[in-house]
Amino acid sequence: MNKVTRPWPALWALVIGFFMIMIDSTIVSVANPKIMEGLKTDINSVIWVTSAYLLAYAVPLLITGRLGDRFGPKNVYLIGLVVFTAASAWCGFSGDISMLILARAFQGLGAALMTPQTMSVITRTFPPDRRGAAMGLWGSVAGVATLVGPILGGVLVDGFGWEWIFFVNVPVGIIAFVLAWRLVPKLTTHTHRFDILGVILSAVGMFLVVFGIQEGENYDWGTIVGPISVWSLIIAGIIVLAAFVVWQRFNRAEPLVPLKLFRDRNFSLANAGITMVGFVITSFSLPLVFFFQIVRGLTPTQSALMLVPMALLSGGLAPLVGKIIDRVPPRYIAVSGMLLLAIALAWYSTMLSPTVPIGMLLLPSAVLGLANAGIWSPLSTTATHNLPPRDAGAGSGVYNMTRQVGAVLGSAAIAALIQARLTAELPKSPGGVSMDSFSSGGALPAALHQGFTNAMAQSLLLPAAVAVIGAAIVVFFAKPKRGQAWEGTGSVPAQTPSAARTR
Incomplete structure (x- = not known):
């Protein structure tokens, strides 16, 4: 463990960049209809804008964690921040969908360089009895950012155009670079093979x-x-x-994934759980945004405001959860969060209709906020509490990789399901109008509203089902022996044989 006298300023400096890259995982969802219109493309192509980012983000995470161990997390983080910021400007200047997809892939590469370094710095600079609060901040930032993304995206798209969801990263990236350069310490490095x-x-x-x-x-x-x-x-x-x-x-x-890490039961289950979370969080917003904008005619800002209860509750409760998990077994909170996530999405699915009072749809949004507040911190804390310093980069890389694998699979799966349900539902609507009439930004004929709504409602059941699977996974987190406190980061004391057997 490196002795760092001021770990919190270093963490806050890293959190700014991490918040930015997490926002870019979801900010595009609310801009998809406008990108379709502006670049004259279709639904599948515009979803590749998100999938390319997530895929380029997920795959390198296995090695970028090791790069941080080898060359120092601060150095790798700063390089990734430069790549991400430059690629953001490239995205904004893209004149066709192919160029935008390519630029998003480079954005994902920059994000992959940055993300493992944040968890690595936490693991290596915070003592065990303070790591829970630090991971609580990290987890809450991840959760809040994925929810704020669509809201911020809606405001920027309506006010300035879809390009500005990428241009806004440039000044933020510069500020994040200066703060990280000044506040993040240089940590000892370890020799690794790649x-x-x-x-x-x-x-x-x-x-x-x-x-x-x-x-x-x-x-x-x-x-x-x-x-x-x-x-x-x-x-x-x-x-x-x-x-x-x-x-x-x-x-x-020296393998990319040290399989020995998975001998720890909680590390394995936390990785499986965060894969489900990545799948759900990435996939559920797409059907909702398409419904809000294409069926109900909301602007990007209005559709994003439908998610405000979710963002407010998640952001407000996440710090409280970060403190609670230092004293309460994380599985109780994580299971509750997963089940609430499934309930909220199933509720959305049953409520969606072309005539539903729009204010009623704020209720499941609030439930989503409660759910998200109870998911991120417990999972990240449980995954990292046993990581030794030498494996900090590899372990955080694996954890972030599994989350992003879930996200990219969720993006691909929801795209396939949306297209399949549109094909099944739209021909049943009167008028015989093809979905091609709005794939490049045209208005959806009223005759197709019910069929389109049915397709979006049915698509939401997929992330709801995956959330239930996530709850079934995290319910098996190991808990301390009766009478013992859940210490520090939630680890069961390893020195007692009875505790060791619970793993």
Whole structure:
């Protein structure tokens, strides 16, 4: 553990950049209809703007955590911040959808360089009895940012145009760079080897799976070209990812994913849980935003304001949760949060209709805020409380990678489901108008409102189901022996045999 006299200013400096990159995971959702209109593209292409960012964010996380261990988290964080900020400007100046998707991929790479360094600095600078509060701040920032993103996006799109959801990152990035340069300490480094084959296998496998899922509906889940079909891509991706895991097991040098970390029950379950959270948080906003803007005719700002109760409750309660988890087993809070998440999304699904009073839709938004406040901090604290300093970068990289894997799979899956449900529901509507009439920004004919609404409502059931799975996972978090306090970051004292058996 490095002795840092002022760890909190360092953490706040890192949190500014982390908040920015987390916002960019969701800020595009509210701007999708305007990007479709401005760049003359369709639903699937515009969702790739988010998927490209998430995919480029997720895959490198396995190695960027090690880069921080090897060259210092401060140095790697600053390099990532420069890449992210420059790519943000590139996104804003993009003149077609292909250029925007490419720029978003570079943005994701910058985010991948930055994110593991924040958790690594917390683990290496805060003592165990203060790490819970620090992780509470980190977790609450992640949760609040993913909710603030759509709201901020709506205000910027209406006030200045969709390009400004990216331009706004430039001054924030400059401020974050100056603060991190001045306040983040230089920590000791550790020598690491870099698993290049592991990077290639994980990148190829993830791309094949995500491309197959998201593009499947466009090819009717059949042939893409020649003997290559959608299902062959997905199966090939799964095989490559399996080969990646096998390689991690037998790599005698230094694997990207130290499988020994997963011997800790709570680390394994927290990673599985945050994968479900990443899936849900990324996927649920897309059907809602499309419904608000295309069916109800709300502006981006108005549609974003529908999420205000969620953001206010999540932001207000998250610091309280961060303090509570130093004394209460995190699983109780995390399970409650996951179940509330599922309830809120199922409630949305049953309420959506072309004539529902718009104010009624603020109620499930408030439930989502309660849910999010109870998810992020307990999961991040549980995942990291046993990490030794040498494995801090690798462990935080794995944790952030699994969250982003969930996010990119959620983005791809919801895109495929939305397209499938639109295909199934719109032809049933009178008038026979094709969805192509609004795919480039045109108005949706009133005759199609009910079919479109049905498709969005049905799509929300997918993230609701995944949230239930998340609750079933985190309920198995290890708890301390009866009578013991949940100390510091929530770890069960390792010195007692009875405590050791609970793992």
